[in-house]
């Protein structure tokens with residue numbers, strides 16, 4: 347467990363960020379190999395007795411999950427019989443986690459923002475890296491400025507006007523600190539991006555949609571610096587190979603950060619100029635369906651999916667694009683198939699009659715040299731046709747499809763100023779439960795809507811979850827999505843083939859020729875929740891040759907459970923997670939059951955998710 351007093355004292359000042367970062371990074375590399383060798387693997391510290399706050403009924407419910415038939419039913423029943431016992435007399439919800447004042451709780455709470463659990467040690471390299479990455483998050487001083495910036499008219503139009511937000515007083519420095527201190531039970535203010543009010547409601551203050559760019563640039567600079575220095579080239583691999591972070595480690599599954607770092611390093615070697623980056627560990631490969639699979643399963647493709655992309659009404663006129671969406675500017679992030687840029691349109695009339703700027707995100711769809719026209723067409727169709735037909739507050743709004751001057755297809759989307767969840771988790775180390783729960787509930791609402799519309803995503807991962815500055819989560823990247831049921835159909839069409847990013851792929855994809863795609867999305871959501879809470883992947887892939895997955899299967903049948911999931915302190919939450927990660931797909935809990943579960947119902951979510959049309 348990282349000593350949080352170290353982390354807190356190492357929170358860097360925001361300016362001048364570049365120099366602060368480079369010096370930290372250089373510091374890291376000066377001590378790189380040496381300190382990484384000194385690092386002790388993290389002791390598998392168990393959280394404070396998880397059962398101390400759990401009633402015997404909850405305990406038995408937990409262990410009941412390991413029996414084959416009871417998991418989903420039990421959670422569903424629990425949902426139906428849910429009582430209001432989580433609400434105190436005063437009407438303020440007080441989850442058991444916050445009621446505890448054990449020292450371990452506070453130290454884990456103290457990791458709210460500024461820790462990155464790369465080595466789980468106090469080594470200087472770990473601390474330096476922590477500081478470097480924390481610089482991408484929010485220092486308390488910056489957070490206060492950010493709060494006011496986030497609320498400025500410049501960004502206000504990004505909030506969804508249909509969303510019902512909990513009214514919150516304008517935060518001040520002292521209110522932020524005191525509220526954060528209330529949560530973290532520590533004298534050091536850590537978190538400016540998540541504020542809990544006395545009535546139990548909360549508000550997010552996110553910024554920095556370019557976090558992905560900054561993180562990858564930081565890592566590239568580290569690698570570049572090491573190459574220049576000619577001595578530290580091995581330092582990054584050493585960090586990655588560190589016993590506590592390595593994919594080969596039997597102690598802990600890989601961190602999200604280690605996976606991201608490996609991707610950046612690999613990609614930077616392969617494509618020195620502007621490599622496409624996907625943050626998923628082992629997940630850069632997107633396995634598209636073989637065309638035969640869909641035909642053989644009799645799957646009904648979404649309307650126009652057989653048409654070449656060129657049949658979609660495309661505006662080729664770049665001036666028309668600029669008139670509509672403004673000029674394309676900086677790169678927001680990179681995906682496997684191209685970059686995403688921000689576009690700024692000036693003089694847009696807002697609802698209050700004032701004129702301001704409007705920002706859009708424009709995503710390139712490059713066709714890979716190895717990609718057939720058919721595959722490209724399928725990807726483009728899925729991404730544009732499916733996403734533009736979904737209208738929900740928790741799904742990114744797709745506005746348009748254009749061809750740029752080079753003939754490349756580009757999708758115009760709403761801009762999400764909070765960046766993606768993946769880089770938020772990396773920058774934060776891990777998320778505390780209130781923040782993670784809020785994102786989780788929004789994710790499930792988006793998934794429930796999607797499934798009701800007959801669409802499954804099939805590539806859910808933190809990289810594909812975007813955030814607005816006020817913490818609204820939006821599912822994006824429908825390149826692998828499928829329409830499993832048309833409105834007029836009674837039965838669903840099964841899916842086939844393995845696709846997505848390996849840590850999030852459900853086990854049935856590897857072993858079954860055909861499967862219901864909905865439980866596949868639910869599985870991914872379970873892994874995403876664990877990634878948010880622990881900053882780690884649960885396993886590299888849910889296959890029997892993965893030691894972590896094997897441990898999980900074993901843990902499910904045993905009293906002790908699986909350690910990362912057991913580290914969640916609330917039995918209600920653990921039960922749902924075990925039910926989402928049921929290896930048997932038909933037993934897996936569904937999205938509605940999650941929302942109706944005791945845990946799902948008690949999650950305080952700051953946005954009311956709903957369909958938009």
Ligand SMILES: Nc1ncnc2c1ncn2[C@@H]1O[C@H](COP(=O)(O)OP(=O)(O)OP(=O)(O)O)[C@@H](O)[C@H]1O
Pocket residue numbers: 555558623624625678679680681682683684685686707709742759760761762763765766809810812822823
């Ligand atoms: N609408 C948006 N608003 C703000 N940032 C965005 C938006 N869309 C994408 N981004 C940024 O660009 C990055 C790349 O997005 P993209 O969807 O292309 O790739 P990905 O999902 O990370 O990877 P892949 O396509 O390989 O799965 C995201 O991680 C995010 O940081």
